[in-house]
Amino acid sequence: MATRSVGLPVSVEPLDVRHSDCFQRDLRHRDAALVSLNLKERGGLKMSLDTEKLHRLTGKKFPELYQHHPDKWREMVDKARDYAQTCVAAGEIVRVGDVVAVVQNAIRIDPEFEHHLQTKGLTQRYWVVWFAEYIVEQVYPQSPLSHN
Secondary structure (H helix, E strand, O other), X not given: OOOEEOOOOOXXXXXXXXXXXXXXXXXXXXXXXXXXHHHHHHOOOOOOOOHHHHHHHHHOOHHHHHHHOHHHHHXXXXXXXXXXXXXXXXXXXXXXXXXXXXXXXXXXXXXXXXHHHHHHOOOOOHHHHHHHHHHHHHHOOOOOOOOO
C-alpha cells in the first residue's frame, strides 16, 4: 500500500474506511433510515387511505373480500374502536389511526384475509395496513375535504 505525505513530517497511509466498524455502523443507520423512509412513502406508517391505495386494493379484489362478510369487518372495527378508547387518556378522542392500528392485528390472523393474500400471491406487509385503512373507512367514511 502506498503512503502519501500530508504536509507533515510524518507520512500517513491511506485508510480504507469501508471495513471500519464506524463506517459499517453508519451504513446500517443509513439503510435503516432509507427503509423507514421507504415505508413512509409506501404507506406503511401513514394512517390514511388515499386514491392510489384504493386503486391498488381494488385491483387485487380487496373490496370483494370486504363485501363477502361486511358485518364481520364492521364488528372488527367497532371492537377495535372500543378497545382503542380504553387506551387513550381521559378526555382524548380515539382517532382513525388508533383504530387502524388495532384492526391490523386482527386482520393479520384472519383466515379469510390470509387466504386472499395466498390466492393472490401477495407477500408484502403493506396489504394489512391498507386493508385495515379500507375497512375502517367503510365503517367510518371520511368526510370530503372542503375549503373553509
